[in-house]
Amino acid sequence: MFEQITTEKTILKIINFNGWYDQKQILKNINMDMFKNKISAIIGPSGCGKTTLLRSINRINDEIPDYRASGEIIYDGKNIYDKDIDITMLRKKIGMVFQKPVPFPMSIYENVAFGLKIHGLKDKRRIDEIVRLALKRAALWDEVKDELNKPARNLSGGQQQRLCIARALAVDPEILLLDEPTSALDPIATQKIENLIEHLSEDYSIIIVTHNLAQATRISDYMYFMYQGELIEWGPTRNMVRNPKKQLTEDYLNGRIS
Numbered sequence: 001m002f003e004q005i006t007t008e009k010t011i012l013k014i015i016n017f018n019g020w021y022d023q024k025q026i027l028k029n030i031n032m033d034m035f036k037n038k039i040s041a042i043i044g045p046s047g048c049g050k051t052t053l054l055r056s057i058n059r060i061n062d063e064i065p066d067y068r069a070s071g072e073i074i075y076d077g078k079n080i081y082d083k084d085i086d087i088t089m090l091r092k093k094i095g096m097v098f099q100k101p102v103p104f105p106m107s108i109y110e111n112v113a114f115g116l117k118i119h120g121l122k123d124k125r126r127i128d129e130i131v132r133l134a135l136k137r138a139a140l141w142d143e144v145k146d147e148l149n150k151p152a153r154n155l156s157g158g159q160q161q162r163l164c165i166a167r168a169l170a171v172d173p174e175i176l177l178l179d180e181p182t183s184a185l186d187p188i189a190t191q192k193i194e195n196l197i198e199h200l201s202e203d204y205s206i207i208i209v210t211h212n213l214a215q216a217t218r219i220s221d222y223m224y225f226m227y228q229g230e231l232i233e234w235g236p237t238r239n240m241v242r243n244p245k246k247q248l249t250e251d252y253l254n255g256r257i258s
């Protein structure tokens with residue numbers, strides 16, 4: 001249905017993908033490509049399946065007992081739904097940041113080092129270095145460098161969200177999934193995260209779910225518009241905003257459906 005419209009490097013290919021909670025089909029034959037070092041925004045009205053799709057990309061939705069999926073998501077030459085996929089490795093390469101920042105009840109340092117220890121890294125100096133780099137990349141280092149041993153819960157909401165981004169970055173992902181990462185934040189903290197996301201796309205491929213159309217338009221390179229479980233249209237953000245091909249997309253972009 002959609003042609004390859006770019007020469008960008010494809011990082012993820014979703015093919016005939018369906019998802020159900022119990023008997024109810026939520027994702028309906030989704031086909032889309034996502035691209036390396038680009039910001040891809042999944043948009044659409046509440047309940048259209050954005051979060052379910054995002055959570056299917058690193059198989060975290062497998063943890064919901066009633067959830068079932070069919071179809072393929074090709075990453076690094078393999079279908080991530082193949083039986084022999086190592087889920088821990090998959091989630092290392094495809095990290096996720098959730099809507100509400102949820103730091104673990106431990107220090108700032110321990111939060112960022114957590115995943116490294118799970119993956120078996122023991123060298124303290126190496127861990128220190130990675131923690132520092134991850135906090136720098138998440139634009140948090142300057143604010144926390146003198147209080148790394150303080151509880152992460154003392155940070156502001158925006159700082160906590162950047163800490164969660166640092167935690168995801170520490171294990172060296174290739175793709176970052178962001179589920180409404182600014183919806184719990186004030187405008188200034190939101191602006192900082194948006195700037196950070198744009199900066200991070202130089203090194204990572206970012207897939208963001210947002211109900212904030214202005215945000216998607218501001219920061220994304222590609223937009224994917226979903227409606228009632230179907231992917232209606234996708235393409236470069238500028239083209240889609242200026243010249244949507246489907247009436248439904250136009251109606252959504254103009255605020256006629258919400």
Ligand SMILES: Nc1ncnc2c1ncn2[C@@H]1O[C@H](COP(=O)(O)OP(=O)(O)OP(=O)(O)O)[C@@H](O)[C@H]1O
Nearest residue numbers: 021026044045046047048049050051052053064211
């Ligand atoms: N754990 C679950 N069990 C059953 N149904 C669910 C579950 N999670 C979500 N749903 C349903 O699946 C549909 C899609 O939900 P999803 O959260 O993916 O949509 P969304 O587009 O991200 O919505 P929003 O913008 O409101 O977050 C909704 O009808 C929702 O009620």
